Amino acid sequence: MLMKGNCQIAALGTYFPKQVVTSRELMREIKSELHYGISEHWLSEVCGIDERRVASAEELPSVLAIKAAEQALSESGINARDIDAVIFCGISREWLEPSIAHKVQHELGCTNAISFDVSNACHGFMNGIIIADSLIQCSDATHVLVVTGEASSDITNYYVDKLRNNSASLQKELGALTLGDAGAAMVLTPKIDGRGFQYFNFYTNAKYTDLCKISLDKKGRYEGQMVMGKISSVGIRLHSALIEQTYLALQWQPMDIAHFICHQTGRKPHQRMSEVAKVSPQIMPVSYKHYGNITTATIPVNLYNVQATPNQRVLIAGAGSGISISQSGFIA
Template sequence: MSSAKKIGIIGLGSYLPKKILANCDLEKMVDTSDEWITTRTGIKQRRIASKDEATSDLAIKAARAALKDAGLTAKDLDLIIVATITPDMQFPATACLVQKNLGADKAICFDISAACSGFVYALVTAEQFIISGVCKNALIIGAEKLSSITDWTDRNTCVLFGDGAGACVLAKVNSGGIVSRYLGSDGMNSDLLLLPAGGSRMPASSETVKKHLHFIKMQGNELFKLAVRIMSKAAEVALSKIGLSCKDIDILIPHQANIRILLAVAKKMGLPEKKIYFNIEKYGNMSSAATVIALCEAVRSKRIKKGDIVVLDAFGAGLTWGAVVIKW
């Protein structure tokens, strides 16, 4: 690994809505059961934002926690990137709303839409801004209110998703930092996971609302097979760029989509379960927020220590995927 000064995470924060929707609650809403959900997904409960909480509200709370952890103020920020597929509105960018509420008046602001890979994409993007000298630091946020685009009458999808936000502050560090990254996309499989209506292809109408086309649609079986293969490869490629292998991983922080996917990825990579961080049981799939919230929790619980090789690994709609290797 190069001895040149790296870009690293200097602060972390997260926010989870208070409301808990447990599997027993879903049993009263759709034809499902706790046993069915748990065995197929590993999820026991998920957090649901209140009606008056938008994605930017979740993002702001996570951002403030990350800034406090980094010892910075909003006025210090040069860049804000929000990774989300549930923006407050089509425009302006949710990052601009976060900027307004934080008072980060000198920051460049924009959103990234890469679904469940969004935080990893935003992390790599922000790293380039700092490497190039355009910015000295960056606030990266993964935030989602997936409950707003979930069809609560569809037993196959409504059991999967939850709301939340996580954030980190990036800057140059004296030791450790991001040591490798790998991103990929495959638009040929864009139809496997999407929200059909509301854009220029299919503008909102009474018909699209009646047909439930403003909710998440997914082909789970196909995604499962692709996720296992692509997530394992992404981590391996990122590690190989710096002469490492899966054996060198101290902890893998994967996108929390489905426990069966995560266990299959671990098996394919030859990783023992003790080297993987899981929190899907508590929160479900929070899309772009999942990986960063898991990272926050792993740090807080002392699962990550100085010098560890940490791999963030995500896969999502697009299709998009990415892995980032960090020396903590």
Template sequence: MIRRAVVLGTGSALPARAVSNDELAGQVDTSDEWIRERTGIRTRYIAGEGETTSTLATGAARQALDAAGLEASDIDLIILATATPDQTFPATATKVQADLGIADCVAFDVAAVCSGFLYAVTVADSMIRSGAANRALVIGSETFSRILDWEDRGTCVLFGDGAGAMVLAAEESENGERGILAAKLHADGRHNQLLYVDGGPSTTGTVGKLRMKGQEVFRHAVVNLASVLQEVLALADMTAADIDWVVPHQANARILEGTARKLGLAREKVVMTVDQHANTSAASVPLAFDLAVRDGRIKRGDVVVMEAMGGGFTWGACLLRY
């Protein structure tokens, strides 16, 4: 028998306030046309008073549990991917655990920025395969609006807030066709200064603001994402022709289109939500996955590949049969 982590349910949560490009243009030197042409973004959601990384994560988690037909008490592992935790410590995952009313389970955060959800899914998959966990709640949640420099039009227009969640559970079968089939992660810390936050508890004692060299990040992203997608396909003994859907990190419409071209994939197979949510960092992949499940695009039995690249640099891909 083969033991795999299968996706039982997905969920998502967004702040109440949607902010259009035109609204941003009234605050910084930009325009709707400038943003759309360069990024594909039309709107994003910004967290307000009382909305935090943990409240958004809990909302997404509740939706995922409902979709999976499980109670919170059924969960024995929570992994939360975030670069914007509620506090330096404890882990925001433990706040979600408490909010869900779970008395005891393994709960911790993963910090890999935009690749965080892929890192979290891969860790959860490993723990489920090994028997260390049976039912996992994997969440990506961010309030990036709180680390943006709102005077820097090159970055503040790109990001938004939100959360996405996925319930993974152990399933044993003879062929092991359903569930997570393969995953591959990478990191290269030599590129720290291309995408980073200029603060931290151990350095400045402040939260800091996001800084990015966009053109160089774009160049690395297209190459790295196409490469890791090929790697994960090879691990599963599949080709691009076997893919039903690509659910990528929603950083920039041009990066998504460039990656699809390198793989020879039709644009129609790429789930794109960057126009609605902007870049929500670790939340972007699970947000997009949940949207495509709920609107009927991703169906049971479909082969889906998720991929992302973020600050660090970190990048990775995960292939699953939904």
């Protein structure tokens, strides 16, 4: 599905918990060499993930999102009361209802904003952006706040306990060891002078839903699997089939791109995405090394980190289990 962009980024914000947990610590915890015949250095050497941030008990998903949003609002110069909509896009949440966006709206003082959640695995933030874009196009909304707060370390801790007791399949649960915690926020406003999002290209193939699926049983325990090698391979194949259509809509060539930002689960998929887009890995910022897979926060965090200069062209490739993917072009 191709959609023309109508919004631009007024500001971005990020937040990371202070606690750092290394990949070696996790692998040592599950006794990877004894139980699975895998080196303690495997996550670092093969996946490229050295460490990740872990939220404290007080750093709930809403708290991570609020801290990032405070930075984004401050840098945008937009008063919280002028925000027309708050969209929370995280996988993590501290309750089932109401939406986490309600807490974010209240704590920030966005008293005039409608609030709701959007959920679509790691792809949720990109879905939040196109919904914000549609609100800006089809209503009188002029300031939309898209936020996320991911505290996925509770999933990691659960599977570490299972793997420590040699009661799980490392191949199926390995993805849980790659996760990291973070908050991110983006303030979107109507596009002017040609800058901002140019086109969005979204695609879903639900045939692969079971490759990465986490649920809770009746006792509140996690169950499911995260077959990251397979889901990454399929995701890259889907991106490859879509990229020429995206370039055609944007009327861009690979050499036009200053920064290429994509969802990150580890080193190998990241490198392969440079081949898909036909761009140099040198223009692809890396977050997985120090933060792991920060799920819905990946795209906004990397957009924040590159600090694109005016008129630079940025290609964005989102992905999430299901499988959902997107490609979009943004002019800073």
